Amino acid sequence: MSLLEIRDLHISYPNPKGEFFAVDGVDLTIEKGEFVGLAGESGCGKTTLALSIPRLLPRGSHIGAGSIHFNGVDTTALSEEGMRALRWKEISVVFQGALNALNPVHTIGSQIAEPIRIHDESVSKKQAHDRTLELLEAVGIPARRFEDFPHQFSGGMRQRVMIAMALSCMPKLVIADEPITALDVMTQAQILDLLRSLCDRYSLSMLLISHDLSVLAQTCDRVAVMYAGKMAEQGPTSRVFGNHGAKHPYTQRLLSAYPNIKHERKFIDGIPGYPPDLSQEQVGCRFADRCDVALSRCATEVPELIDIGGGQSVACHLASDIRAGVQ
Amino acid sequence: MMKRDRTSANHGFWYFMGKLWADRMGRWGLIALAITTFIAVICPIFFPFDPSKVGADAASILTGPSKTHLLGSDELGRDVLRQFFTGARISLFVGIMATVISTIVGSGLGIFAGYYMGRLDGILMRITDFFLVVPALPLMIALGAIFGQNITVIIMVIGFLSWPRTARIVRSQTLSLRQRQFVPRAKSLGSSNLRIIRTHIVPHVMPLIVANTILVVAGCILSEATLSFIGLGDPDRISWGTMLHFSFVSGAIGRGAWWYFLPPGFGILFIVLGFTLVGHSFEKITNPRLGGSE
């Protein structure tokens, strides 16, 4: 059994013209101990998808069809009470804005210790303190900084505090929402290494959300790429970024939008046009307008996410044609 | 993607009137203002008040409402209704003129202090603080006593004592605009500071200034009424405050001559409420962050 299994999930937001689906029929599976990267550009629905797992969506959003099975339990059927028991103990989140998420008037030590005692009342103050020191060590913050306040930390160090807080109850799944955005390259590398090593050390499952596909290539076991509320492609990092290569035209184009210093210097490619307006009715493949290899059926038929072998699946008519040809 | 620019649309006069009308508070305010404006501007044309037209004998003094005097007569036997119409005109005139002074001084100082920051800001804000804590009423009394009971003096005194609040509000808005990157951009294009203020600061603070101005009018009318009531008004130009003063002095209140003191009293209440409602409603429209029922 997988740790997390999302099936055909629909999440809508109200809109003056009715409602629009930020997540529109998405599947995602995370195994125990697996490090999964979720990529996509702004507005593709990746954060909505991720925050639906601990049910931390903004007010007004609505989970329509679909299911989220965590450890075998359908969390969409859980009461708010039941969800609260899962949150932080089983599923925790590292939020994007580390500065805003920390309380400026409490020491970081007390902020890490707090959730430990909230979620398990049997833990003594002393135990919580020891646990906090352990966590600080794990995320690479010297124990002497226990009594420091958030403003005394740099951006990278604050992000480490956020990670320690997320780990405080030893959850099974950690969702990291753009944890390295706005950090410097060197700090990014430090934080990614930290996440990776924590994942291995505590056999955590990790869902790392990033708009930066190139960052995921070096850290994740598997990547999922979303486009306009749908899953475009997902598969093992070694396949999508390896010789086998990405198969969805969107992923391919996105990858060529990054300069690659390992290759000959050439100008990066962009993708012409803009993502579709999801408040409008969508017909056919959502990428068709911007796709330079679109077929006529792409404008009318929605491509299904199809397994093309090796754990890789692609939602593209071309990919399914390739597969049909192979068989 | 549009989240940072909610306050930025360019709209004309009728857009705001429509918005005000759609807001319950704004609508009542507009109605109140329309009525008082009508009273102040139109009525005195058809029913002019002649202060010298006093009653012929003692019997015509402080008489109740009758066919000849719809709202009775005052202690000199003059028509109260006609006084009420003229009083509206003077109250409104003093309130608006004082507000013009207050807005020009307050917005000007606020924008310059907020834009130039540093030492100029320090000096201007200390001056503002001084005017903010000066007890207004004693000063008005003192100035009124020195310069005489003249309508121009009253306007000046009220105007120069009511700008600090405007200056503070405008300054803080300007300070935050100053941090937006379009200011350094305009500078790097070669704009002079005055040009930046004119093209990039003033249009942004304008809605705030307008909302604040409307509220200041209410305050100025009230100040005028207070000054006049305690006897510092211009005796030649009767305002609602002056009417209250004379009704009080002549003992109309003690004699139960309600037709003399109730109309100006309610008039002041009505006009101040009108400006306040419109002002707050306008503030709500131009600054959605203040909340409300939308």
Next chain:
Amino acid sequence: MSKKLALSIEDLHVTYQLNGASGKNKVARAVDGVDLQVAVGETLALVGESGSGKTSMANAIMRLIDPSAGKIVIDGVDVVPLQGKGLRSMRRNFQMIFQDPFESLDPRQRVIEAVMEPLEIHGIGGSESERREMALAALAQAGLRPAAEIGERFTHQLSGGQRQRVAIASAIILKPALIIADEPVSMLDVSLRAGILRVMADLRDQLGVSYLFITHDLSLAWMFADRIAVIYLGRIVEEASAVDLIANPMHPYTKALVSVIPVPEVTALEDRIILTGEIPSPASIPSGCRFHPRCPLFRELGEPEQCLTQDPVLQIQSNAESHHVACFFSEHNKGNQ
């Protein structure tokens, strides 16, 4: 001088007065003695982490802040002593593209007004309609088509990519000799970056614009610039042609930065050099070589005295043409790439 320079910076210093909580006045040396040249038609990338002083440099060159010492020669004129009207009229020659297109355009302006504004400021173009024509041409040049239709919109109605194109149009309309582009694509989605950079590259080819391209992204600098200068704590530590600097970094800091550049493919993680700690505060710059507390080479060589006491200057490397490094032991970094 053999080649014509669009920008020449000599010994530039920018300092800030810090008012510490303890009451002691500390001085932060954000830019601490920088020399740089950008030739006409050339693109120089200034690469650094946040806190490296790259933004202070941009603001000083744009004269948005006053440098405390040094010369900034743009198109032959030192702009540092200029003030008031003289400075304002010189501003035609150097323009800036700001990082955040959501903040740098006045949301109350129409697109066409934003682009015509520089013409009005400098009194260029005989009439309103002539200015309008020029603005529409600039919009089209920046890739906003149909220009007439987009020109009528308010800037807040545009997407980030479109706004950045408006910013480009209003920067090029004055035909400046130098454009400072401060992280022009870092706020944009990846798929839109190429479009913006392509427009900038076309302008370089067609109009001969020189760029000072400021970024934290070494791979983008490598892709877009002719030369790269790496700045650390207010000082240039390495400068070379873009290709050479990435292929053969010599300063230990550059070497580490290059090793952690993310690439969109599966790579061996073992080769990466991850520096510990973070860039120190410009109010307390370490003695000797300012990089020594984080320098892997310094530790590897047994903490040589020289690094602790002497401040290395940017020097040309003997066997590499126009490759400058500020490190006493850069020889150790050669050839083992």
